[in-house]
Amino acid sequence: xxxxxxxxxxxxxxxxxxxxxxxxxxxxxxxxxxxxxxxxxxxxxxxxxxxxxxxxxxxxxxxxxxxxxxxxxxxxxxxxxxxxxxxxxxxxxxxxxxxxxxxxxxxxxxxxxxxxxxxxxxxxxxxxxxxxxxxxxxxxxxxxxxxxxxxxxxxxxxxxxxxxxxxxxxxxxxxxxxxxxxxxxxxxxxxxxxxxxxxxxxxxxxxxxxxxxxxxxxxxxxxxxxxxxxxxxxxxxxxxxxxxxxxxxxxxxxxxxxxx
Amino acid sequence: xxxxxxxxxxxxxxxxxxxxxxxxxxxxxxxxxxxxxxxxxxxxxxxxxxxxxxxxxxxxxxxxxxxxxxxxxxxxxxxxxxxxxxxxxxxxxxxxxxxxxxxxxxxxxxxxxxxxxxxxxxxxxxxxxxxxxxxxxxxxxxxxxxxxxxxxxxxxxxxxxxxxxxxxxxxxxxxxxxxxxxxxxxxxxxxxxxxxxxxxxxxxxxxxxxxxxxxxxxxxxxxxxxxxxxxxxxxxxxxxxxxxxxxxxxxxxxxxxxxx
Numbered sequence: 001x002x003x004x005x006x007x008x009x010x011x012x013x014x015x016x017x018x019x020x021x022x023x024x025x026x027x028x029x030x031x032x033x034x035x036x037x038x039x040x041x042x043x044x045x046x047x048x049x050x051x052x053x054x055x056x057x058x059x060x061x062x063x064x065x066x067x068x069x070x071x072x073x074x075x076x077x078x079x080x081x082x083x084x085x086x087x088x089x090x091x092x093x094x095x096x097x098x099x100x101x102x103x104x105x106x107x108x109x110x111x112x113x114x115x116x117x118x119x120x121x122x123x124x125x126x127x128x129x130x131x132x133x134x135x136x137x138x139x140x141x142x143x144x145x146x147x148x149x150x151x152x153x154x155x156x157x158x159x160x161x162x163x164x165x166x167x168x169x170x171x172x173x174x175x176x177x178x179x180x181x182x183x184x185x186x187x188x189x190x191x192x193x194x195x196x197x198x199x200x201x202x203x204x205x206x207x208x209x210x211x212x213x214x215x216x217x218x219x220x221x222x223x224x225x226x227x228x229x230x231x232x233x234x235x236x237x238x239x240x241x242x243x244x245x246x247x248x249x250x251x252x253x254x255x256x257x258x259x260x
Numbered sequence: 261x262x263x264x265x266x267x268x269x270x271x272x273x274x275x276x277x278x279x280x281x282x283x284x285x286x287x288x289x290x291x292x293x294x295x296x297x298x299x300x301x302x303x304x305x306x307x308x309x310x311x312x313x314x315x316x317x318x319x320x321x322x323x324x325x326x327x328x329x330x331x332x333x334x335x336x337x338x339x340x341x342x343x344x345x346x347x348x349x350x351x352x353x354x355x356x357x358x359x360x361x362x363x364x365x366x367x368x369x370x371x372x373x374x375x376x377x378x379x380x381x382x383x384x385x386x387x388x389x390x391x392x393x394x395x396x397x398x399x400x401x402x403x404x405x406x407x408x409x410x411x412x413x414x415x416x417x418x419x420x421x422x423x424x425x426x427x428x429x430x431x432x433x434x435x436x437x438x439x440x441x442x443x444x445x446x447x448x449x450x451x452x453x454x455x456x457x458x459x460x461x462x463x464x465x466x467x468x469x470x471x472x473x474x475x476x477x478x479x480x481x482x483x484x485x486x487x488x489x490x491x492x493x494x495x496x497x498x499x500x501x502x503x504x505x506x507x508x509x510x511x512x513x514x515x516x517x518x519x520x
Contacts, residue, residue, distance in 0.1 A: 050310070050311055051310055051311075070339060073338050073339055073342050073343070074334035074335060074338035074339045075334060075338070076338075077337070077338045077341075077342045078333050078334035078335065078336075078337045078338020078339060078341075078342075079330060079333055079334045079338065081337075081338075082333050082337045082338075082359050082361055082362075082407065082415060083333070083415070085359070085361045085362055085409075086361045086409050086413040086414065086415050087413050088413075089361055089364055089409055089413045090411075090412050090413025090414075091413075094363060094364060095361075095362070095363075096358070096362040096363040097359070097361070097362050098356070098362075099342050099345070099357070101342055101345045101346045101349055101355075101357070102342075102345055102355070102356040102357050102358075103354060103355075103356040103400055104349055104354060131398070131400075134394070134398060138391070138394060140363055140391075147342065149345075149346050149349055151350075152350050153346040153347050153348075153349045153350025153351075154346065154350075155342060155343070155346050
């Protein structure tokens with residue numbers, strides 16, 4: 001099967017124009033088929049503040065009321081998505097930016113939670129692999145914004161890590177998929193304050209030991225759980241590492257590889 | 261050749277949630293292939309005001325400085341475009357929303373003017389008919405936002421009427437294209453204050469007479485000039501009329517038909 005990279009770029013890189021620019025140049029240089037999934041960054045929070053729309057966060061998740069949904073739709077699907085697409089075009093990487101509503105590419109449902117009302121937050125149900133394949137086969141790079149849609153046409157704010165994972169899984173029967181989570185850290189660290197303490201490879205038994213010994217930074221656990229779930233669903237390889245070292249992540253010379 | 265409708269929806273309808281909603285329901289009901297081009301509306305002006313970004317208009321055209329470009333990108337390609345797409349999905353019309361940067365679907369250059377600096381305003385150079393055709397052939401309805409891109413990846417604010425016209429022209433060798441400008445008026449009026457004074461049909465000689473006798477509302481002249489230019493480039497028919505009567509515009513029972 002042909003190789004496909006599904007690459008998630010995190011919020012902290014998006015907020016940094018220089019880092020984002022150099023990341024996009026590396027991304028554009030990747031040969032072959034690729035999909036970019038971007039997060040939100042602080043621009044939405046900044047805009048909400050300017051507009052006097054109060055933001056409520058619970059466990060690091062944004063509570064998305066109607067006004068906040070308008071803001072994240074503008075910022076994620078408008079500003080960030082189109083600026084990334086335009087930059088990729090300038091690097092001769094023909095990109096197309098989509099929200100989940102476009103071509104129903106990522107369908108979701110409004111999150112139901114026993115105690116917390118997250119508002120217009122979506123949990124992913126299905127990824128339209130047919131549409132993605134048809135674009136990839138035209139050598140078009142897809143750039144996905146973290147906005148999805150439910151069956152009633154309601155837009156929903158959705159976690160970008162989850163979108164990346166679900167997209168990778170949905171395409172794993174059509175391509176040899178490598179899923180890369182690129183962010184500001186060098187990988188999964190043994191010591192969160194030491195960038196040199198990157199764990200090169202984690203398999204399920206090593207993961208269990210690291211968790212039992214509480215050697216893994218808590219914020220990393222959902223990412224790793226997602227990574228193992230992706231591998232079990234047919235994704236070939238998951239890599240976590242620094243956005244500025246994207247080419248070395250791909251060549252296996254940097255970051256953490258999650259393997260089965 | 262198969263029929264294709266290229267339909268422009270104007271700003272005043274976009275600002276009116278109820279009118280927009282009923283328009284989109286009619287639009288979704290059109291059988292066969294269709295493209296929707298939307299304008300901007302007042303939301304960008306409102307957001308600019310809230311953010312304290314001063315707006316300068318010259319001859320009804322927005323001067324687009326860097327801050328204004330950020331706003332129109334968010335509003336046109338984010339808010340308006342994604343809300344239209346989501347609404348169409350709810351009507352079982354599978355739509356995909358694109359800016360001109362997406363798949364390089366509408367390439368433009370920054371407007372050069374001897375005396376006025378319009379800022380980041382684009383004049384259209386080329387429409388990517390291949391990409392549009394590939395989406396249409398998958399029974400996907402394309403929704404175009406009035407944002408384009410130049411060859412250096414610079415986003416540009418672009419007139420939606422022009423995008424509609426250039427899109428219709430570019431596809432006229434592949435489809436039997438009808439171009440519809442739908443807005444708040446019933447068509448081209450003999451008396452701008454009388455909605456019943458719609459001129460049913462205008463051909464080039466009638467147009468010349470109407471202009472010579474100054475019987476045509478000045479604001480309509482660029483639209484009509486564009487319409488005749490589109491017909492000369494292979495578009496089959498141009499119709500101007502009321503958004504809420506879209507089905508009757510298509511059946512020929514409402515609005516003004518521009519013919520050669």
